[in-house]
Amino acid sequence: MKKILCILIFLNTFFLAAQGLERVEPPFWWSGMKHNTLQLMLYGKDIARNTPEMEGVTIKNVRKTENPNYLFVTVNTEDVPEGKYVLRLKRGKKEVSRYTYEFRKREEGSALRKGFDSSDVMYLIMPDRFANGDPDNDSSPEMTEKADRSKQGGRHGGDIQGITDHIDYIRELGATTVWSTPLLEDNDPEYSYHTYAQSDVYRIDPRYGTNEDYRRLADELHKNDMKLVMDYVTNHWGAEHWMIKDLPTYDWIHQFSDVDTSLLPERSLKVGYANSNYRMETQYDPNASGIDRKYCVDGWFTSTMPDLNQSNPLVLNYLVQNAIWWIEYAGLDGFRVDTYSYNDKEAIAQWTKAIMDEYPYFNIVGEVWLHDQAQIAYWQKDSRIGALQDFNSNLPSVMDFTLHDAIGTVFNEDEATWNEGITKVYGNFVNDFLYPDVNNLLVFAENHDTQRLNHIYNKDLQKYKMAMAVVATVRGIPQLYYGSEIGMVGNKDKGDGDIRRDFPGGWKGDDNNAFTAAGRTAEQKEYFDFTSKLFRWRKDTPVIHKGKTKHYLPENNVYVYFRYNDKDTVMVVVNNSNEDQTLKTERLKESIGRFAKGKEVISGKNISLGEMTIAPKTVWIMELE
Structure with missing residues (x-):
């Protein structure tokens, strides 16, 4: 018994x-x-x-x-x-x-935290490739993929400590805000370094550090009067996410009942997968078919990234609370939301509103990778275009992909035509009337998904200077991509890993340490000194942050525009031609007015505003006096 x-x-x-x-x-x-x-x-x-x-x-x-x-x-x-x-x-x-x-x-003032804005300069980091501050966490017994720096698409060991160790470098560059690509756990067996296929959204990937390390990074940035932006993913998780392996509800993710799962790649989940058609225009196209819209919104980004169903209230609430938890826990200053326009648009608008209601001065920028200003503007908060369909995204900021498109070709177009040459840049700003808030656009020449700028222009420093000068002086929030400021290159055609190379000096034993002035090569120094001077000047120049814009039709591949307010005026001249050009300043009188000269920001030279001759492939940024 x-x-x-x-x-x-x-x-x-x-x-x-x-x-x-x-x-x-x-x-x-x-x-x-x-x-x-x-x-x-x-x-x-x-x-x-x-x-x-x-x-x-x-x-x-x-x-x-x-x-x-x-x-x-x-x-x-x-x-x-x-x-x-x-x-x-x-x-x-x-x-x-x-x-x-x-x-x-709650920390005092938490609800009133101020997000990034047009006074900031954002520095985009791919953490696995930036700096290895703690070699002990390069691999983890809990995680499948181990560090192997010899693999272009493998994990290389960069981490949160590496970012924290180089805050002084980022500040010296003139950046005020750090946007790191995702840091949450990603247990994919390969290519997990990009961390967009997350397996636990309440945990920092142990190969990057700990939740406490992330909070400490935010604290250190705040001590330096800098900000931290989290790359947040609402559209999908990874196939290794623990909830995907035991779905709370069948419709937690989007599933397609008519799919032959035997045709899926080996690593794919054997559920109703169908790939997205990536045609985001179906979200607002009044003539779109239902099936096309479904395959955009419900289709998976890839077969290993299950598509979350934000229209399920349980899913939506889970994502809202997770986002708020990270803001509150880590002390975040903003989100960059990946693949924003692939989400169910009504649901993602609710997600965005819930966060902005909790933190009214926070900022969220959405990745809306489109090539038409009207279509991008549709996604910005209070868009009059969206209102035509009774839609308001509540999204404060969008990314200016059309400017990116122009910058990626224009400086190789030496001869101006009706629609080529520097006219492309001018034409981008002609459509500013479409945006509810032009100062809250993220402007950039490149990011972790695009060709490296220095590859496009074959490491032509003059073309780099023109591109960066435009990014620094137009309306909006400039974003820099790590490494370009020292001349780093990378060819996307060789794989994403090539545009995400290791920053020289981020690993013990690197031959070249570009984090320090003494360690930079002569070429790296020339790139860095220009970039640092440009963006540190911008940091202290309010007329660029919030001033108005007046620009003039390009002539002879020369573009002139002014940023101005009641107190200050900055004149920018971009000579995109291969010849010296003499400006006809008479037609600029309404902007030049009483000013007699300008002090060029980079060279420090005084330039008379009478007859001006500017060298080929040159940019001037002049504070008018």
Whole structure:
């Protein structure tokens, strides 16, 4: 009898353990948030058989799904003070599991945090390729892919500590804001270094560091009066995400019932996968067919990136809370949202609004990779174009891809025609009337998905200078891509890894350390000194941040524009031709007015505003006096 009793006790203990909580997300929260409800996602074997109770906190709703391993518990957080509260799971009267849930105190002024804006310069870093601050975390026993710097598409060991170690370098460059490509866990067996196929969205990938390391990076940037932007992914997760392996609901991701899964690549999930057609215009095209729109929005970005169904309220709420959790936990100053326009547009507008309601001075820039200003403008908050379809994205900032397109070709076009040469840059700003807020556009010459600027222009420093001068002086928020400021190249045609090369000096034993003035080659120094002087000047020049623009039709491949306010005027002259050009300043009188000369920002020379002759492939930036 005693033996039978022991067996029964063992079986009961085993059964109760099996009912335990494996995960609670968000893992903790804050008191005093504007949103006064919180949806807790509880996960564990057959957890739905239990009833949740929470001392001192009112449970408003308990949602079960077809998967018994999940419970979604909505609690009322209004007037819940900071402290620890016991969450119990009960089977009848018996407690089978408990979790101590913490509501933390918010940092003072958290809700009023100020996001990045047009006074900032954003520096884009691919963390795996920037600097290896902690070689001990290059590989992790928890993660499948190990470090192998010999592989172009492998993990090279760059990490959060590497960024933190080089904040002084970034500040010296004139940048005020760091945008790092994603840092959350990505357990893909290969190509995981880009981290867009995330496997746990509450955890920093251990090969980059820890959650605490990320928070420390934000703190160090803030000490230097700098900001941190997280690259956030709402459209998809990776196939290795733990929830994808045990879906809470069938429609947590988009699935296609008529797909032959035997045709999928080996690593693909054997579910109803269909690839996106990538035709984002179907989101607003009044003539689009339903099937085309479905395959844009519901189709997967790749077969290893399951497409999240934001129109499922459980998914949407999970993403909203996860985003707010990272803002509050890490002290973030902004988001860059990957593949923004591939999401269900109504749902992503709700996601964006929820975040901006909680943090009204925050900023979010969406990747809307389109090649027409009207189509890009559709996605910016309060767009009159979107309003024609009763749509408002609530998205404060979009990326100026049409300017990027122009910059990527124009400086190789030596002869001006009706639509080639520097006229392409002029033409981009003709359409500024389409945007609700031109100062909140992200302007850039390149990023981690495009050709390197110095590859396009074959390391022609003069063409680099013209491109950077335009990015630095037009309306909007300039974004730089790591390494270009020292002349780094890369050819996307050879693979994405080639445009994401290791920054020289970021690894112990590198032959060349471009992080220091003494370690730079003569060529690297020339690139860096120009870039640093340009963007440090911009940092202290408010007329560029918020001033108005007046520009003049290009003549002889020369473009002239002015940034001005009631106090200051800056004149920019870009000679894109292969010959000296003499400016006819008479037609510029409405902008030059009483000014007699200008001080050129980079050279420091004074230039008379009478007859001006500018050398070929040259840019002048002049503060008028």
